[in-house]
Amino acid sequence: MNNRNIPEETKRLVRQDCFFGCVLCGAPIFEYDHIEEFHIVNKHEISNLALLCPNHHREKTSGRLSSDRVKNGRQNPFNKGREHASPWHIEPGRNRIVEFGSNIASGLDGDGDYRVIWINGRNYFVQHSENGWVTFSAAITTIDGEILLLIDRGELKSPVNIWDIKYQGTNLKIRVAPTEIILDMDFSNEKIRINHGFFVDERDKSGLYIKDKKIIAAFKGIERGTCEGGFAMGNQGGVFGLASDQSFMENRPYGFAFFYGP
Known part of the structure; x- marks a missing residue:
């Protein structure tokens, strides 16, 4: 050969x-x-x-x-017996734009936290800005709400007990079977784009699905509404919110585009 x-x-x-x-x-x-x-x-x-x-x-x-x-x-691989691979640090960048399929969210200028995805009282995607440099935190899940990938202020923790994880350039794909992709995202310190993925509350299976270039709102596992080609810039409180119960609506943050269902 x-x-x-x-x-x-x-x-x-x-x-x-x-x-x-x-x-x-x-x-x-x-x-x-x-x-x-x-x-x-x-x-x-x-x-x-x-x-x-x-x-x-x-x-x-x-x-x-x-x-x-x-x-x-x-x-005797280092990650054998561990839940996650060793953390990998993503350096801060200047870019404030995040893409979810064909939807674009752009955070506020200035320092502080900017909640991009909020579901039933929990933050699932947050931008952090300090002195003009931006990092992010995210909890990306399976469709059932099990945590798949964690990012904490730019520190990435990926699973090791999965069928396949493949990094190629800026792209990350996680598969649970040869043809079943559960996460497809592009990221660097200057770019974040979720092509396919889930942000789901494990308590009642409600959340936001990113697939087919859309954000799909699911309530208790049932798809109810979509957002395609949206652009949100500078919302004071954040961008995309979902509440599956009135009790969550009572404490919802200000300024979100909300999906609400019984």
């Missing part, structure tokens, strides 16, 4: 084996490394491939990290 391109299915199996993180530190941003160099083995064996973060990969390539140490990490 002279083709240095690793087959996609081989990559997926290596990601699973290594629990979606660097085998030495658990970082969820990684590269594929041939433990015994490719020019020697001339093939892509799963057992000879490991995930390494950019720092550890550079250390191995430069000769400062031994193959033996990587082999040991491959046999």
Whole structure:
């Protein structure tokens, strides 16, 4: 075999084996490394491939990290037995625009917190601005409300017990089966776009679905309303809110575009 391109299915199996993180530190941003160099083995064996973060990969390539140490990490991945991969820090940026399908939300100028998604008394997506630099927090869920991906002021925590997680450039996809994507998002320190995902309250399965370029309001698991091509800029309280019960409406924040259902 002279083709240095690793087959996609081989990559997926290596990601699973290594629990979606660097085998030495658990970082969820990684590269594929041939433990015994490719020019020697001339093939892509799963057992000879490991995930390494950019720092550890550079250390191995430069000769400062031994193959033996990587082999040991491959046999005992850092993330094995953990709920999440090691946190990955997303640097602050200047951009205040967030995209949910074809809907765009732009936060206020100035410092402070800007609630982009609020559901039944809980914040699911918040922008934080300090000295002109913006970070964000998010709780992205499954359709049943189980927390899938957490971001806390730019610190990303991704799951490791899942069928597949794939980062490619700025894109992140999480699958629970070969053709079933439950999260598709693009992010960097300057761009946030949710192409497909869920923000759902596990207590009654009400929330907002992002799919087919729309925001879909679901009440107790039943889709009721949609928003497509919307643009919200500078709302004082926030952007998208959903309340599935009158008791939540009584304490709703000011300034949201609200979905309300019994």
